[in-house]
Amino acid sequence: MSDQRAELTWTEDQIPVSDRFDDPYYSLQNGLEETRHVFLAGNDLPTRFVPGFHIAELGFGTGLNLLTAWSAWEAAGQTTPLRFTSFEAFPMAPDDMARALAAFPEMTPWADRFLKTWNGQKCVLDTLHLEVNVGDARQTLPTWAGEADAWFLDGFSPAKNPELWEADLMQQVAEHTIQGGTAATYTAAGFVRRGLSDAGFDVTRSPGFGRKRHMTRAVKQ
Numbered sequence: 001m002s003d004q005r006a007e008l009t010w011t012e013d014q015i016p017v018s019d020r021f022d023d024p025y026y027s028l029q030n031g032l033e034e035t036r037h038v039f040l041a042g043n044d045l046p047t048r049f050v051p052g053f054h055i056a057e058l059g060f061g062t063g064l065n066l067l068t069a070w071s072a073w074e075a076a077g078q079t080t081p082l083r084f085t086s087f088e089a090f091p092m093a094p095d096d097m098a099r100a101l102a103a104f105p106e107m108t109p110w111a112d113r114f115l116k117t118w119n120g121q122k123c124v125l126d127t128l129h130l131e132v133n134v135g136d137a138r139q140t141l142p143t144w145a146g147e148a149d150a151w152f153l154d155g156f157s158p159a160k161n162p163e164l165w166e167a168d169l170m171q172q173v174a175e176h177t178i179q180g181g182t183a184a185t186y187t188a189a190g191f192v193r194r195g196l197s198d199a200g201f202d203v204t205r206s207p208g209f210g211r212k213r214h215m216t217r218a219v220k221q
Contacts, residue, residue, distance in 0.1 A: 004090050006018060006090040007019040011024070016062065016100050021156040025062050025100065029210040034186065037215075038186045040072055042215060049082075052080070053078075054148050055069055055150050057151065058141075058151070058154060058164055059155040060088035063114065066084055067101065070084070071107060081125070083129050084128065085133065089135060097118075120132070138166075138169055147181070148176060148181060150184075152183075153173070153216075159189075165192045167195040169195075170199045173196075179221075184215065187215070188214035188216050203216060
């Protein structure tokens, strides 16, 4: 496991900002609503949820995306485990994660259950099987044996964290996606959309959250 932890600065509004990438971990406007708009609706969730559904993610961050998806999974009446695999190079310390998630009281029931069981890499509960692969996704994703139904592409901004958006990695995302599977991201950067398209996704630009005019949705054909 990586010994490189996320190094943070907290804004006056208690939003964590990555010192390494000089970028906030979630929307300054409403991180929870952004996750619902971009990653849930962007992947046609919860409509597509079925037993055994598998979400994969680039950039685990605070765990907010996980909790948002897991709470939607349970709200949809699913009783089997949601499978969730994330790739994170610089994991957050559990205390920092708890502090960040405290900003979303609506998620507290799921945050409490998650943090109680979380060991830094896995969390196995009745309705959740989480695994976080710690390290550079350019090394860890190619060796992953899984395939996702939906991808949450949530690295820091492409301008500040370009390695998590490069074409070779988008190709790996495609190779680890089922036929008809999807990917969504908050960015509409041209090189990201081209990378997804070249990898075999049908890519569309759709309205973004808050001040972001556009986001990206992709379907593997």
